[in-house]
Amino acid sequence: MEFDVKSGSPAKQRSACIVVAVFEPRKLSAAGEEIDAASAGYLASILRRGDIEGKPGQTLMLHSVPNTLCDRVLLVGCGKERELNESQYRRIISKVVATLQETGSMEAVCFLPELNVKNRDLRWKVRHAVEAASETLYNFDQLKSKKDAARRPLRKLVFNVPARSDLAEGEKAIAEALAVxxxxxxxxxxxxxxxxxxxxxxxxxxxxxxxxxxxxxxxxxxxxxxxxxxxxxxxxxxxxxxxxxxxxxxxxxxxxxxxxxxxxxxxxxxxxxxxxxxxxxxxxxxxxxxxxxxxxxxxxxxxxxxxxxxxxxxxxxxxxxxxxxxxxxxxxxxxxxxxxxxxxxxxxxxxxxxxxxxxxxxxxxxxxxxxxxxxxxxxxxxxxxxxxxxxxxxxxxxxxxxxxxxxxxxxxxxxxxxxxxxxxxxxxxxxxxxxxxxxxxxxxxxxxxxxxxxxxxxxxxxxxxxxxxxxxxxxxxxxxxxxxxxxxxxxxxxxxxxxxxxx
Incomplete structure (x- = not known):
């Protein structure tokens, strides 16, 4: 599994999948709003229909979102914006990774590290995203004669950071996380x-x-x-x-x-x-x-x-x-x-x-x-x-x-x-x-x-x-x-x- 960081607009990402947050009640994150603006309100119309409320761990996979360069957009519920804490953040990352693994999205760009987690900086958020992803993908099958391998496993996960000046800090976080x-x-x-x-x-x-x-x-x-x-x-x-x-x-x-x-x-x-x-x-x-x-x-x-x-x-x-x-x-x-x-x-x-x-x-x-x-x-x-x-x-x-x-x-x-x-x-x-x-x-x-x-x-x-x-x-x-x-x-x-x- 490969991890990386980058900085860029969500609507311009060429990727198998873009991951953005939805807060309760049916509120898009900043990255989600950018995609919504580029798609002429496509995401907002889905939220109005009630397909996803934004409750923690809810997911909704969208295909071929208009005016985007990605194949899919994964909306993930993050609960109430002001109540997002460390443990909930890690659980949401785990849910995202499990969903990507199950749906055959072999690589993805995740915008969740841009969210505000109480008392935690960007380095912490990137590091814990990598650790949570690694933990979710762990599988002990050394002693099984038949391995339960995913047909199209997740191979690369890129975490988007707000600015290019944040890339060095994100890279340090990944290095620490991979060691842990x-x-x-x-x-x-x-x-x-x-x-x-x-x-x-x-x-x-x-x-x-x-x-x-x-x-x-x-x-x-x-x-x-x-x-x-x-x-x-x-x-x-x-x-x-x-x-x-x-x-x-x-x-x-x-x-x-x-x-x-x-x-x-x-x-x-x-x-x-x-x-x-x-x-x-x-x-x-x-x-x-x-x-x-x-x-x-x-x-x-x-x-x-x-x-x-x-x-x-x-x-x-x-x-x-x-x-x-x-x-x-x-x-x-x-x-x-x-x-x-x-x-x-x-x-x-x-x-x-x-x-x-x-x-x-x-x-x-x-x-x-x-x-x-x-x-x-x-x-x-x-x-x-x-x-x-x-x-x-x-x-x-x-x-x-x-x-x-x-x-x-x-x-x-x-x-x-x-x-x-x-x-x-x-x-x-x-x-x-x-x-x-x-x-x-x-x-x-x-x-x-x-x-x-x-x-x-x-x-x-x-x-x-x-x-x-x-x-x-x-x-x-x-x-x-x-x-x-x-x-x-x-x-x-x-x-x-x-x-x-x-x-």
Whole structure:
């Protein structure tokens, strides 16, 4: 799929299709009015007949509009003009792209970025149009013997901007959007793969392939035997139940200056989670292939970083393991020693994500990080708290938390901060070890973060619980690629801040 920007009159566009907006009640956008004037009131006559009211998502395809150079004009409803917001804008773009794909319009010129979206500039509108289009066209058919390909798929989408002076800004927006879209696609593809294909060894191989293809990237794989020798007892307690050995995957991107403290991303990579001895119910267990969504988002974000060649140092660490029941598996009540030397009583083997993450977080201390962000499909409690629209955020550093929240708002990939007050720590008390891995039902997402906070004393840290946002269930079952947009925006902001300071 190709994206571009241009500036010109809608009536003079030689294209398979021109896309213009209609607001409620039956009001044409500025681009629509230009076409209407050129066609001697053709569009206005259609609106008067009531063929389209302008409600959000309504569409009407017109053919051979008089005195235009395009084959078709697609009218799309955008609701009330003053109420057009970010999420509605993205939904409308998605509807447009789906309609173009279905109707065989292989290329189109879209005038929607000229609309007024509350508190958003042109660069934001072009970027999010590209991201929404890419998301709409995503299709995971790698494992199907017969591909459901469109007969005349949409191949090129051009976004019109108000003036030629806006073209450079539009091109920057497309470059950023394509990087995010590529990262999201990679994350979705990885997460959608089943556990018999996407296991820890597979993830390690993909990381090595990335390093071979990109000079600024160095990949190191630490296998289960070495982890055990290092003293990563919590990690090994999870991976030892599987015939597929666990891996700690370390990808180091050197885009900044030597000596600049790196930003570290740590992803939970449980490639399949049975729950271990504390086995899950069978209903819906197939979705536990999605339990490596945090790891996939780290892969996706690194893909975006490489494409954008950001001038910062980023280290991605993936804690990859299968959580399986076997004669070698950890038992409830077992006590293990973490890489930090702290001991943990494992009350429930299905609270395994925090066990691989805590040793990964201790491991990254050696990099003297600027900040550490872990990403994990960690708790069902976060789904109960925030549903499927918002990721949970917990942090020991207010500036980091605020930066992530702001990046999420800009990226349309929002998070909400939850507290990790000291009072919650008491729920992790154990009679037999320094702590347990379970805090009980109350505030389950918070106590999981409190557990991780005990391994984040030496750096600024944030935790993203994406259990509710990493994938969808039901008819639309599949990975979302979140929070790649949030993380990429955070890194873009950090790179921009570094440029301003050095200027």
């Amino acid at each position: 879209a590529e990262g999201v696609k990679f994350a979705r593809d990885l997460t959608n793969l089943p556990g018999n294909i996407c296991h820890p060894t597979y993830l390690a191989e993909r990381a090595q392939e990335m390093a071979k293809a990109n000079k600024p990237l160095k990949t190191t794989i630490i296998d289960e035997t070495e982890l055990k020798k290092m003293g990563a007892g919590a990690f090994v307690a999870v991976s030892q139940g599987s015939d597929q050995p666990g891996k700690l995957i370390v990808m180091e991107y050197s885009g900044g200056k030597n000596g600049d403290a790196p930003i570290v991303l740590v992803g939970k990579g449980i490639t399949f989670d049975t729950g271990g001895i504390s086995i899950k119910p069978s209903d819906g267990m197939d979705e536990m292939k999605f339990d490596m969504g945090g790891a996939a988002s780290v892969f996706g974000t690194m893909t975006a970083v490489l494409k954008l060649a950001l001038p910062i140092n980023v280290i991605a660490v993936v804690a990859a393991a299968e959580n399986m029941p076997s004669g070698k598996a950890t038992r409830p009540g077992d006590v293990v020693t973490t890489l930090s030397g702290q001991t943990v009583e494992i009350l429930n083997t299905d609270a395994e994500g925090r066990l691989v993450l805590c040793d990964a977080m201790t491991y990254v201390e050696r990099f003297d990080p600027d900040v550490v962000i872990d990403i994990a499909t960690l708790t069902g409690a976060c789904v109960i708290a925030l549903g499927h629209h918002t990721s949970g955020l917990m942090s020991n550093h207010n500036p980091l938390a605020n930066d992530l929240l702001e990046a999420g708002e800009t990226a349309g990939d929002r998070a909400w901060r939850l507290p990790i007050y000291d009072e919650y720590q008491e729920q992790l008390d154990s009679n037999f070890a320094d702590m347990s891995n379970l805090g009980g039902r109350p505030a389950g997402a918070i106590t999981a973060a409190c557990f991780l906070s005990r391994f984040a004393k030496k750096f600024h840290w944030a935790h993203l619980d994406i259990a509710g946002t990493a994938w969808k269930s039901g008819k639309a079952k599949g990975a979302t690629g979140r929070p790649v947009p949030l993380l990429t925006q955070y890194l873009l902001d950090r790179a921009g801040s570094k440029k301003r300071k050095s200027a």
